[in-house]
Amino acid sequence: MSDDPIRPKFEHIINDLDALKIYFDPVRQRILHQLVGEPRSIQQIAEKLEVPFTRLYYQINLLEKHGFIHVVDTRHLAGAVEEKFYQVTAYTFPIQRSLLTLGTPEGEQGMEYVMSIVFDDTRDDIRAGLRDDTINMNVYPPHPDSLLIRRMPLFLTSEQAQGFYERLLELTKEMFAAQSLPGEHKRRYNFMVGLHPSSLKFHDEEQAS
Numbered sequence: 569m570s571d572d573p574i575r576p577k578f579e580h581i582i583n584d585l586d587a588l589k590i591y592f593d594p595v596r597q598r599i600l601h602q603l604v605g606e607p608r609s610i611q612q613i614a615e616k617l618e619v620p621f622t623r624l625y626y627q628i629n630l631l632e633k634h635g636f637i638h639v640v641d642t643r644h645l646a647g648a649v650e651e652k653f654y655q656v657t658a659y660t661f662p663i664q665r666s667l668l669t670l671g672t673p674e675g676e677q678g679m680e681y682v683m684s685i686v687f688d689d690t691r692d693d694i695r696a697g698l699r700d701d702t703i704n705m706n707v708y709p710p711h712p713d714s715l716l717i718r719r720m721p722l723f724l725t726s727e728q729a730q731g732f733y734e735r736l737l738e739l740t741k742e743m744f745a746a747q748s749l750p751g752e753h754k755r756r757y758n759f760m761v762g763l764h765p766s767s768l769k770f771h772d773e774e775q776a777s
Contacts, residue, residue, distance in 0.1 A: 574640045576604075578741055580658035582667070585674055587634040591661055592685045596627050600636060600656055601756070604747045607640045607653040628654065636661065659744035686760060693758050721766065729763075736761055 582588050590596060602613050610628055614621035631637045632654070641653040667678035694715065697703035704713035724732070743759065 574638075574655065576656050577658040578744070579660045579662055580635060581664050582661050583664040585667060585678055587636075588663060588667055588678055588681065590630050590634050591636060592681070593627075594689075596631055596636075599624065599627055599631065603637055603654055603656045604659065604744075607655040609643075609651050609653050611651070613654075659747070660740065690758060690760050721768075729765075732763060736763060 582591055591600075598617055599613060602608055602616050608616070610624050611621050613628075614624055617624075628637070632639070635657055637654045638657050639652045640655045643651040643653070645651055663678070663682065666672075667674060668682065669675040670679060694703065694717075697715075698705065702713075703715045704711070705715065707714045709716040740759075740761065747754070
């Protein structure tokens, strides 16, 4: 197998509703997670996920068809049999703005779907981690077993907000690039980040207006 596989791009934009639903499917998310680092064959993915490899062909074909993964190498086995090795096409898959813009059927459906996946799944993941002690509530950040979650109002100038957006994007790039670096055993972390202008008013703002 080649020692120089095609390196994934930083991002690949999801630009249709079908691709959006395919990407956020829990089973396909697990497959994509296995292909972030080194390329793997269907058999190798199946071993990692502890499932029969025959169950993965349909999922792999969907991910490849919609541009989330691609073949980066092929190994010739006995006879005419070929073993394909897949890798993600990008480290991140941002969603096209029109799929999240309210006022159109596609935008309404896309936003509702993403919000339920991001917030509902994150809530369930945190609860599961607390129950089985994957998350240790006796330690505090930056301990690697701790829970870091914050929600607070920020009062910023446009320039300050833009600066934070830029720094968050750079941090995201750094974190995703670290996945492809060789090293010791790595564990899975759930990363969710959010920053947006708010239409909510607090009491002090209402008094000042």
